[in-house]
Amino acid sequence: MTSPADLSAIHGLAPVIDSLPGEAVPYRLADGEGLRYEVDNQLWTVIARAADTGGLFDAAFVLGPRGAAAGFHSLPDHQRSYYVFDGCAQFWLPGQSRILTPGDSVHVPPGVPVAYRMLGHMTKLLFWSAPGGALDALTNSGGEVASRVYSADGTAGVHRSPEQLFAPSAASAHDLPLVSASDAWDDVLPAGVEGYFLRAHTGDRRAWPDSINAYGARGRTTGGRYFSVLTLGGKLPYIPQHFHRQHTENFFVLSGRVWLYANGVETLLTAGDYVHAPAGTIHSFAFDAHNTKMLGMLTSDIFEKFFDVTGEDTDDVVHTQGLINPGDMMAKLGAAAADLDLEFVGPPPERTRATDL
Secondary structure, eight states, rough: OHHHHHHHHTTTOEEESSOOOSSSEEEETTTTEEEEEEEETTEEEEEEHHHHHHHHHHHHEEEEEEEEEEEEEOSSSSSEEEEEEEEEEEEEETEEHHHHHOOOOEEETTTTOOEEEOOOOOOOEEEEESSSSSHHHHTSSSSSSSSSSSOOOOOSHHHHOOHHTTTSSSOEEEOOOOOOOOOOOOOSSSSSOOOOEETTOOOSSSEEEEEEEEEEEEEHHHHOOOOOEEEEEEEEOOEEEEESSEEEEEEEEESSSSEEEEETTEEOOOOTTTTEEETTEEEEEEEESTHHHHEEEEEEETTTHHHHHSSSSOSSOOOOOOOOOOHHHHHHHHGGGGTTTEEHHHHHHOOSOOTTO
């Protein structure tokens, strides 16, 4: 639990903008910002390191052309998730394969091999790994580049084996067959920690007023290290200002527009933008475009039941406008807030920037 003194210090910090802070403080990265490295003609843009997250996780965007690939490899101590943000990619787990499109994901426990191949130009993947440290070898390599796109002629970027890319995480390469892709629908979360694929907007779904939340990973599937929620919603006002003592929230926009308020600073997020809000960050958000999609990655899993408590279980994959009374949602939240690592500190913020949008 974060101490009161630490919380007070975090409350007063404006987010660092478009650079990695090197400490666990709020920060915001626009699409394309971060530390960039060319590996096998893929551009790895590191957006979170152990140093930036208090050791909780690493994250990077991986951008590549059709044919860019990584062979089977495993990490012994890291739980990983890959989300497709743009384009199309084929992923393999041992004995199975899927072709994934935007919003689809694959989740890889420690010790389980994974491989991928990009099937479209400008394919973009989100790489997430917990705990932190998996990308230390890359960020300590001294090979940072200025480019924000991979080489047009396909020749740039050093070759790194998995052992080199992820050292000192004791990565292992595996000689496994690349089986044909199945068209299995993959819409159910497993009961425990195992490798699995999941299609966008499936999994466990909870309806909110004018939006719907779909769990992509839950604590039971990640060993309690994190959970993820893909939210699809219409235009929505700011929620009340609040903070958390025991967990970190991370916001990614897949499409649409999101206004994000953090410690008094309001910023507009569009596709590919990212905000890291560590414990103690006073924050709120508002959707500002129809059918906005936002991915939340939260670590640890302590806040997971928030969506179960405030939402309604549903089999729908899109929201129904006006289906749920917001007052009912807030009543449920008020009754359970004490157990949710959630502290309200003020009303919803007032929009101050670009109010004509």
